[in-house]
Amino acid sequence: MAATAPHRRAGRSPLRSAGPALGRAGLLAPGLILLVALAFLPLVAIVISGFLNDRSQFTAANFAHVLTSGIYLKLLGRTLAVAFLTTAVAIALAWPAALALARHTSPGSRTVILGLVIIPYITSQLLLIYGFLSLIQAGGPVSFVLSHLHLVDAHASILYTPWANILMLIYENLPAAILIMYSASESIDASVLEAARTLGARPWYVFLRVVWPLSSAMVVVNFTLNFVQTVGAFAEPAILGGPNGQMLGIAIQAQLSTGASQGFAVALSLVLLVASLVVVGAVALLVSWMRRAQAGGTPRRIVTPATEV
Amino acid sequence: MARVIITGVSKTFNGSTALHPLDLAVEDGSFCCMLGSSGSGKSTLLRIIAGLSEPDTGTVRIGDRDVTGLPPERRRIGFVFQDYALFPHLSVGSNVTFGLRARHVSKREAVVKAERMLELVGLTGYAHRTPKQLSGGQQQRVALARALVTEPDVLLLDEPLSALDRKIRGEMQRELKRIHRETGLTTIMVTHDQEEAMNLGDRVLMLSNGAVQQFDEPERLYHAPANEFVAGFLGAVPLGHGVVGTGARGRFVEIAGNRFALGDSRLPDGTEADAVVMAERVTLTAATARARDEAEHEGVVVSLDFFGPFARAEARVGDVSVPAMMLSQHATALEGGARVWIRIATGGIHAFADGATR
């Protein structure tokens, strides 16, 4: 997670010398005010207003409603499942490509390829959804090609099915996954991988025992960032998913937009946030457990001459 | 245990030749050092033997197997990298058992073997540490143990000692020698340090610009360098351009009117040749000390430099400048501008026609 922490304090400050003239407080004040008012307060507000009913009375009714409603729980489960699936699949698809990018391309083409990956990464998500929609709609390019190959009917399309939503979410997760797994792959020393091969390890074994443990921390970072954002998706399911492809985000958005029951919308958000943090935490724990099991298994036994009689 | 036989191996990288077609046979159980300056293709050749890189042409045989198309994991080799390349996420013990586990050796057996191997390299009790907790020399021992524990057919080392300081390097050289003696493993080691190559190798392969210059025993390399490049790499200094001839006291090369004795030379009389001299085989004696011997040249000291235990002088014989390397204690009698008698030991001068034949 080090890569995401905005600040670490450096030992010697390049600004130490610029000190007294610019008051520390003066530098921090505007940012602090903004952050407290518009980051801290909203986060607190999420918690508080989740506990308020329409008449601003303190109550846990909103949560009771969410947690006892079969519909919302089912929607929550589906949302988490879809987010987990799309995030994991995106990483699995991106990883081999990122390895190729880090190890088997020339520096010149690397710059171009990274540029190509960044285009969808910083293009408006609505435009991407729009492009995807026009790509897969009946009569669009995909359906045109497939029907001319006589693979599907001319009017068939996965648009307005859960699969359209899932494919879109995978697509949106891909650029970040490629970029993050690329930097993970790049940081593994090439000679370490070669050493594994010379020791008799086949490529798959090298992946399991060297590449995976050396990248797993970044996999967790990757998973966390993408999962948490995917969980909150609502435009994708609303536009592409059709009646069976709904996610909790749509419900939250609907409740918020009508303005009728803000407390309930916030309670839904909070439940979603906590649930997704639990999933992220579980994944992180699982991965670090796997890593430790691999690294620590043998050595304890090796020192036995000292401890064993 | 196996011979390594390389036939017609060549390699180019994007149009530039790293290795010209090359043949090489390393005998079973021998210790071969590859010596050459930076960029001469040593690593390229070693990596081709290991299967980490594919040759453009030619074949590689290890023992009686043609391994040319095989990936590294199926060549039964041990490889030691310059930067050690230890697995940072594994303990020392797990690093050493890695190769055994990859070959489906049981965990129990792997641990026992790893323990024995760590003992061989003098790291008993370090198994639980992580590589980061070891010094450079210790890390290289782990890398060595890791490569040896799988009982490879041949051990390949790419400048294994170059990241270590002088003292540790000497220690590791003795260690490598001992381990080679104990295991009898065919070993090929890359180095750019000529002393290291001479000290460790039964045979030294001299490479330059992707071509073999000489493949010989260290003594032969020193006493009979195949060409001016080899001689130069071993420290010989150009003496000048002259003509080979035969006189009363045997073969000589005449440079600017001065005749310098040659040891054995296959060059016919009258051949124009470039002569080089080994400075450590030149002795200077102050002219005031005694009369000149017949075999000695008369000269004048033009410069004198001290390097701690050694000193280096340069003397002029006519227009030819002759370097001399000596113990510092022998230099105290000399001074700039003084007349000296110059003795060049037999074999101290080599002559090469066109910088090639001896």
Place this chain on the structure above:
Amino acid sequence: MRRNPGAFGLRTWLYVLLVVLALPVVSMIALSFNASRYGTLPFRFSTHWYRVLTTDSALLDAVRTSVTLASEVTVICVIVGTLLTFGLHKASVVVAGPVNALLLALLTVPALILSAGLVSVFDWIGLGQTTLALVLASVVTSLPFVVLIESGRLQGLSPDYAEAARSLGAGPLRTFLTVTVPLMAPSIVAGGMLAFVICFNNFAIQLFLAPIGISTLPVQIYSMVRLGVTPDVNALGAIIVASTVLLIIVLNWLTGNAARLLTNTPTRER
């Protein structure tokens, strides 16, 4: 590596994935030159939709709104973010710790959920759905990216430069203005560009906080797309993608490596 089948397979996969990534974008550009009213094939070349775009006042208004919003937000973000970066760099852990935690929370809490909180806060303080609320909310969601990029650069900066300037007799203010700020300039520009992009694309915030009757581009596309395909959006998309390519080239030129910049940055807001 010629005969390395593993590398060949991996590289092929990389190219397949690049094609897949390009598909929606390329399809959008291709269809923007297709005459069909419904974005359907077969293809007939036409620049009709670009002409339609010039008369689609709703879409053009939305672009204008988005560009204005993103510009304002970028200016504020760069100023506040730069001050914050320098402030945090000198601040004690007691201050820096919680602030960093807040910045991190802004990056990881889904935009939809953050919007829910922001709507509540703006209701309480009486701003509701106003332009000011929209600007403030956009600033706060783009700010972490600016701080992230600038502080990355600031930490990588050797203190030697500033100390050298002081040893040459420059005062603290002069040192700051003539040494530190120029050294920081590429990251400030890069941070600003990223802030612009993030703000421009921040759909969730805009959907909930934009004043009634005012649509930003993502919101406008959202409402249009639910009524079916209108190919002039393709035309607009093609123009935006072209600007994106330009932006990436500039970023690459400024920072040497646009991808590195973004891999240090968590995924965009959704």
